[in-house]
Amino acid sequence: MSGDCDKPGIYEFPMGITVSTLLEAVGGLGAKAVQIGGASGHCVPAAEFERTIAYEDVATGGSIMVFGPDRDMLHVARNFLEFFVEESCGQCTPCRDGNPKILECIEMLDHGVCSSKYLQEICELGETMQVSSKCGLGQSSPNAFLSIVKHFRNELMGRGL
Secondary structure (H helix, E strand, O other): OEEOOOOOOOOOOOOOOEHHHHHHHHOOOOOOEEEEOHHHOEEEEHHHOOOEEOOOOEOOOOOEEEEOOOOOHHHHHHHHHHHHHHHOOOOOHHHHHHHHHHHHHHHHHHOOOOOHHHHHHHHHHHHHHHHHOOOHHHHHOOHHHHHHHHHHHHHHHOOOO
16 A cells, blocks of 8 residues: 555455555545556546455455545556556557557646547547557556546546636
């Protein structure tokens, strides 16, 4: 557990525990989202904190990042995409070209110049990357961006107004 919580650290919790119970244990109440599974995982918004950590619901490799109410979710997405742009081996086109395009879209969102239509096109690119990249890195690299857009679209599109 890391991020915007009072007691970050290494914990062992039983499968089936809810996200809200995890947050209570680590002093993360009031969080607006958690990133489950690291940079290649999925963002879960506060409205879904009753979901359970389980293979049938929210599976995780163990990493959970807590994002408090003041955390800029676009900056979270940028941080993850910068990592994937840097770590891509460049062998396959979806990952090699797709991650920089997603990062470019994040920059456009940050400057308030990204249209809803273009954002949708980039989300479709991310979905294509998930099924066409050669390796797990390329397949999972758009996960966080796609889930952040899904749950925080208004926050992302509201810049520059």
